[in-house]
Structure formats: structure tokens, C-alpha cells
Amino acid sequence: MFQRILIANRGEIALRVIRACRDLGIEVVAVYSEADRGAPWLQLADEAICIGPAPATESYLNISRIIAAAEVADVEAIHPGYGFLSENPHFAEICRSCNIEFIGPPVDAMRKLGNKNEARRLAREAKVPIVPGSDLIGSDAEALRVAREIGYPVLIKAAAGGGGRGMRIARNDISLQAALKQARAEAESAFKDGSVYLEKYLEQPRHVEVQILGDQKGEVVHLWERDCSTQRRHQKLIEESPAPNLPPQVREEICRAAVRLAKTAGYYNAGTCEFLVDKQGNFYFIEVNARIQVEHPVTELVTGIDLVREQIRIAAGYPLSFTQRQVVHRGVAIECRINAEDPYRGFAPSPGVVTRWQPPGGPGVRLDSHVVQGYRVPPNYDSLIAKLLVWQPTREEALAVMRRALREFIVEGIKTTIPFHREILNQSAFIEGQVDTTFVERFWLGGEAGPRDSKPAVAKK
Numbered sequence: 001m002f003q004r005i006l007i008a009n010r011g012e013i014a015l016r017v018i019r020a021c022r023d024l025g026i027e028v029v030a031v032y033s034e035a036d037r038g039a040p041w042l043q044l045a046d047e048a049i050c051i052g053p054a055p056a057t058e059s060y061l062n063i064s065r066i067i068a069a070a071e072v073a074d075v076e077a078i079h080p081g082y083g084f085l086s087e088n089p090h091f092a093e094i095c096r097s098c099n100i101e102f103i104g105p106p107v108d109a110m111r112k113l114g115n116k117n118e119a120r121r122l123a124r125e126a127k128v129p130i131v132p133g134s135d136l137i138g139s140d141a142e143a144l145r146v147a148r149e150i151g152y153p154v155l156i157k158a159a160a161g162g163g164g165r166g167m168r169i170a171r172n173d174i175s176l177q178a179a180l181k182q183a184r185a186e187a188e189s190a191f192k193d194g195s196v197y198l199e200k201y202l203e204q205p206r207h208v209e210v211q212i213l214g215d216q217k218g219e220v221v222h223l224w225e226r227d228c229s230t231q232r233r234h235q236k237l238i239e240e241s242p243a244p245n246l247p248p249q250v251r252e253e254i255c256r257a258a259v260r261l262a263k264t265a266g267y268y269n270a271g272t273c274e275f276l277v278d279k280q281g282n283f284y285f286i287e288v289n290a291r292i293q294v295e296h297p298v299t300e301l302v303t304g305i306d307l308v309r310e311q312i313r314i315a316a317g318y319p320l321s322f323t324q325r326q327v328v329h330r331g332v333a334i335e336c337r338i339n340a341e342d343p344y345r346g347f348a349p350s351p352g353v354v355t356r357w358q359p360p361g362g363p364g365v366r367l368d369s370h371v372v373q374g375y376r377v378p379p380n381y382d383s384l385i386a387k388l389l390v391w392q393p394t395r396e397e398a399l400a401v402m403r404r405a406l407r408e409f410i411v412e413g414i415k416t417t418i419p420f421h422r423e424i425l426n427q428s429a430f431i432e433g434q435v436d437t438t439f440v441e442r443f444w445l446g447g448e449a450g451p452r453d454s455k456p457a458v459a460k461k
């Protein structure tokens, strides 16, 4: 096993990895930008090294500075967390060529899956259904032909895409031309790769994803699914497992498809296969996230498996410590993402000093957060400040405990998504598990029932 690991990340995921290392008796080296100097999680590391100024490009995204820190601190492995360099195959390759293990998948699998178009090709090879669509689009004329073939509405997606960037809907020939131009420009500036392809735009699908784990010996297991349909502008806000109302046969098939795809890609370590599920229960692969996910604790709560610990063990060359049959899914887990954002002002970022921090607790509650009272949320990075999770034997009980925890949770000084979650958990569509990916747009962002005038449905007893 490794003796010393560097964490190339910040915030709650840095703290999560520190905890896993401590549990395994591994020393931890943290890195930080000037914006994070004195941050609370750094005190829990054995060593903390400043890697540069606040902008991520000069610190958390700066490969040479991170490698230099790893060399100086003499670590054997780097955990990239999520975001930043976690899905950068070039970084993984450099780590390994410096004899530092990258705690993640093989470079080759990262390269293939990092390109959505390539990933679709792999899915086809693994006999995993994909959304009807095209290969990379050359000319506008080709796009027009394909769009008419698959039928409007269509979604233009960047091959190198992520975080919803380079994604545009087109509902007819005229909007297609403008959307193509915008998608290409956005992809070019975000990923330095303007290549795009088309997908049929599915109306009101659900987002269901499967957690997989594979070891370096070729064994791959799934740890069941998470439903992440509660999204705003394609960004997840609530995740849960199991996916409510998903027919058992569809659930089994999706999980098996994810394992097939991972094996076809020669994948190891933790990863997530994302799917869209339509009203008829047909599922379609959309992409693989080749890293640990923000919402991984949902799976930890229903399986009892520590995913970050497993990631480290796998990177150190150990075989999986359990078989597929030993993965037992129990009860229901729900996660609410608490962001430093104002849900009443279009989720505008709300950085600043947290003047009061009173977190919830008690039976069935888990809070993953790097925040303490007096902490200043910097404006430079992702707005996630806490992940509030609950576990209960049934969904009804899980909803009740989540409502109670959200009530207990008091944050002052900055705006957060806590009031948003309090409302959503009283919406009948959510209570009944009938949410699709357009739910937040319809119920919160100026749809049928705005946040202020909505009449919360009476919660089921």
C-alpha cells in the first residue's frame, strides 16, 4: 500500500480524500492556491504546499506545479478528486511517467471515453444502446441532413464536452445553423476542440447513472444506480439511489450494460456510466465520467462500500475486495447539493464569509463539507459548499429525515440552495418520484409554479 499521497484538489473532495487516507493509515500532502491559504481542511493534512495564485490555471490546473509539489513532497500517488485535472489523460500520463501513480483509470481508457463521440463508438461495440445521432459533423449541410433524418428537436454536443458546455438544442433547420455556430465556438473556447455531433433531443428523460469499480486484473463490478434527474441547466442538484419507479428489469439491464462498456474500454478504478431513460423505460448511454463523482456518497450509503478507499486500493494494485454478488444494495439514500448560490436570483454565485454555520446531524444524516463558521467561500471555484445526505430503509423515511435535516441546517452570511431544497422536497412530483431532467426548469425557474407562489404539496405520512 502507498505510504504517502498528494491530493490535487480542494474543498470538500480534498477533505473526503484526506479522510480516506487517514482511515488507511496513509500520509497526506495537500496543495493549495493563494485563495485557499489557511483553509480548514489543510490543517488535517500532514503537509500543505502552496502551488500558486487563485486562478485555477495557475494552481489546481497547473500540471508542472503539481508535479513539482509531488516530487518535493516525495509522494507515491496523486488523487485528482473530481473536476480540475481528474479527467486529463495528459496529466495521468505525466504522473505515471514520473513514477507517481495516478489514482484513476488507465490513460488509454481516459482518452477514448473523454471524447463523447469515441465513447459512443465504444458503446456501440459493447452493444450498449446510444441516443440516435451522428458521428462528428463536418459541414452545416451534413448537420441539416442528419437532423432531418433523426428528426427535430436535436441536441448539438461537443465531442470534448463537459459541464453542459458546447451543448445546444435546435428545433428546426433555421435554429440548427445558429446553434451549430454557437456550440462550435463555445466548445472551441472551452476545450480548444470545436468538433461537435448531433443527438436526438429526448423530451423529459430521466438521468440514471451506474457506479462501476474495476481492478487492474480486469474484474469489473457495478454498485447499482443513482437517479440525478433534479438538475438545473444540466447541473445536478439532488441525487438518490435507488432510482425511484425504475422497473427492476430496466435497472438490471442498465447496470449490466455499464459493466459491459467498462470491460470493452479496458477500464479500471472508479467510474460512472451515465444514461438517459425515456418514458417507455428505454435507456440510452450518454457518457462516462472517468473519475470519482460528486455524488459518490449516495452509493456509499446504500452499499456500505467506501469508494475512495477502494480507488486507492485499486491504484496500489490490489484486487477488488468483493465480488458482484457481495454488493448488496440496502435502503434509500438521497443527497442535496448545498451550493453558495442564490436560488431566488437564478442561482447566481454567492461567495463571501459564512458568519453562521449550524450543520444538521442525528440518525441517518451525513454531511460532507469543508466549511466552518467564519470560512470565506472564495469566488474563484465551484460553488459547492456541502453535500447533505440521508440514509433510511424506505424513501418515505429518507424524505422525512432530509426535510428535518434541511430545517436544522442554518447558514448565514451567504446565500445557499438550502431554501430551494426545502421547497423541492415538498413538491408532489418529487415526493412521488416522477422527476425528469426538465423538472427544475418547470417548477422553479419560471415554470408552472415559481418558488414564491408554489403551494407545497402535503407530504405523505
Ligand code: ADP
Binding pocket: 131, 155, 161, 162, 163, 164, 165, 167, 199, 200, 201, 202, 203, 205, 207, 231, 234, 274, 276, 286, 287, 437
Ligand atoms: P455534460 O458532460 O456537458 O454534462 P452530458 O452528456 O452528461 O453533458 O449531459 C448532461 C445533461 O444534459 C443530461 O443529464 C441531460 O439532462 C441532458 N442531455 C444530454 N443529452 C441529452 C439528450 N440527447 N436529450 C435530452 N437531454 C440530454
